[in-house]
Amino acid sequence: MKFGxxxxxxxxxxRDMYDSLLQDLGQEVVMLWHKDTDLSAFTTEDCIVLPGGFSYGDYLRCGAIARFSPIMQSVTKFAGEGGKVFGVCNGFQVLCESHLLPGALLRNANQQFISKNVYLRGVGDQGCALKxxxxxxxxxxxxxxxxxxxxxANGQIIYRYTDEDGNITAAANPNGSLRNIAGICNATRNVFGMMPHPERACSEALGNIDGKTILEALFINAKEKPAAKKAGLVNF
Known part of the structure; x- marks a missing residue:
């Protein structure tokens, strides 16, 4: 599987995403500049990733300017043809601004930037929460x-914020997201977005590989039930 x-x-x-996919998961990865428009090297079995950060300085609204970058027309077409698209944090915001995913990402309820570990679990998963x-x-x-x-109803909420034991509670919700939503997908299940950063939790050296489980379940080993079940994504 190739990732762009x-x-x-x-x-x-x-670069965090690049290193995680290449070094920690052993996948082929290509860096794409936002002015690129040619995605002909990718098939619908591959995945385009919109990473986190502060695209265009987060001016206007987060992701609102990035949606007009030349590559997004190609990404939208790619998704429409069934290609996989994955947005993390700012990438999730870009997907919502581009209407590839429904809804919007608003200012955190506490009106502050939040940087910390949180816990998630996939909808329907009864296993341990992922940090x-x-x-x-x-x-x-x-x-x-x-x-x-x-x-x-469509099973499009792929992750919710939980406490360490996997309980969905208001106290475990770090930013006020409605219904504790941490990640969603589109109706055809080929466009995924989430606010937490799985690429930052893929290395033994960092003491946490729960993010690796997420990436494997979503894309790499999606058809292998043990990995997918652990991440709560058996239906993907």
Whole structure:
């Protein structure tokens, strides 16, 4: 499987994602500049990644300017043809601004930037919670009730914030996201977005490889039930 990591002006997690996919997961990775438009080297079995950071300085709204970068037209077409697209943090914001995913990411409920480890679990997963870092000021997922109900009914909420034991509680919600939502996918399950940073939790040297489990379940070993079940993504 080949991954293309898009670099916008202001991206700062692109190399983290590159290193995690290449070194920790052994995948082929290509860096893509935001002015590139040619994705012909990628098939629908591959994945385009929009990394975290502060694209265009987060001016106007997070991701609102990046959505107009030349490559996003190609990414939108790629997704429409069934290609996989994954956005993390700022990348999730770009996907929402581009309407590849529903809803929006608003200012954190405490009006402060938050950088810490949090716990997640996949919807329907009864296993242990996964510990993954967050680092954002605008990560509060919001959508109207109809959209939220549709996400629930379609199984599009892929991760929720939990406590260490996997319990979904208000106290475990770091940013005020509605229904403790940490990550979602589109209806056809080929576009994924999440605020936590799995690429920052893929190395034994860092003392945490829970992020590796997420990436493997979403993309690399999606058809292998043990890995997918641990991350709560058996239906993906």
């Amino acid at each position: 990591v898009v670099v916008f002006p202001g991206s700062n997690c692109d 993954v870092p967050i680092a954002h000021g605008e990560g509060r997922y919001y959508a109207d009730d109809l959209t939220l109900d549709q996400l629930e």
